[in-house]
Amino acid sequence: MYDMKNLGQLKALDEGAPEAMKAFWAFNNAAFAEGALPKLTKELIALGVAMATQCPYCIALHTSAARDAGATDAQLAEAALVSAAIRAGGAVTHATHMFAK
Known part of the structure; x- marks a missing residue:
């Protein structure tokens, strides 16, 4: 089941739920940004x-x-x-x- 190529399918989520995925990616980027x-x-x-x-x-x-x-x-x-x-x-x-x- 595990295959790094599966991550290429994330675009299906981006296309299927664009607003939610946009919010997810913004949150993820903010969480991992340099900070405290x-x-x-x-x-x-x-x-x-x-x-x-x-x-x-x-x-x-x-x-x-x-x-x-x-x-x-x-x-x-x-x-x-x-x-x-x-x-x-x-x-x-x-x-x-x-x-x-």
Whole structure:
């Protein structure tokens, strides 16, 4: 199912729902614009979220964007492990529901 060529079909969304997609792209561009957080930090956050949500498209796109923003292998590795810790922490804390009385 995963094939980067599928992203070429985004134009179908742009054509089918132009106003909504225009708003989406404006929001996306604003969210990733340099601001209080530098671009690299935003891309590392996005990469961590992409790994947690397990979106291969986002992982590929944000890895590339993080590298373009200057990410090192060490920074990418730490982002991956923070993402893994958050997922594991969610499982551990949700496990407490098993023991609720």
